[in-house]
Amino acid sequence: AQSVTQLGSHVSVSEGALVLLRCNYSSSVPPYLFWYVQYPNQGLQLLLKYTTGATLVKGINGFEAEFKKSETSFHLTKPSAHMSDAAEYFCAVKSRGYRDDKIIFGKGTRLHILP
């Protein structure tokens, strides 16, 4: 069975500092990988995804993530944090199986930006 682990339910960084949110997955076959962001009282918005090809994936709002098969990781980074980045971030996986449409989410990491 697939699972997703996000290290740290809360992460605080200063404005302008590097953002690093950690995600590890468990799956017998490398799955599709996603990062979603949720702003307060909003739905989930896709930040970026990894399906195939280049392992460094760039997303919206300056975020990027790198798929590392050997480490079963898909950590999210941003070089310089902005106050508007404060939100809940979810790492998620989806099986490559044709009929398996389930997206499994990690427990989320709340990102706090300190002025």
Next chain:
Amino acid sequence: DTAVSQTPKYLVTQMGNDKSIKCEQNLGHDTMYWYKQDSKKFLKIMFSYNNKELIINETVPNRFSPKSPDKAHLNLHINSLELGDSAVYFCASSQRVLGNRKNTEAFFGQGTRLTVV
């Protein structure tokens, strides 16, 4: 133009009542989902439909009954509401196959905050 829309956005009701949440997507997708987000922000899939056919039912109590009248709609009816049903419910949609490749991401609605008192 909202891609995945849910109504209502907020729902406050008493224990024992029956309520419905509606979801519509205008993306032309063939797969729709219901997710439940609890007070700790944990997202858990409840149901998935593909072309109006139930694909996933994640051991959700029988009091929850999804209905998909067509590919663009997936409604959620809840009978005999309990305090523990209080949560935010998200509808989402995706397209299983795009061209000759399996499509991947899901698009989410804004959520329905259900409060049972």
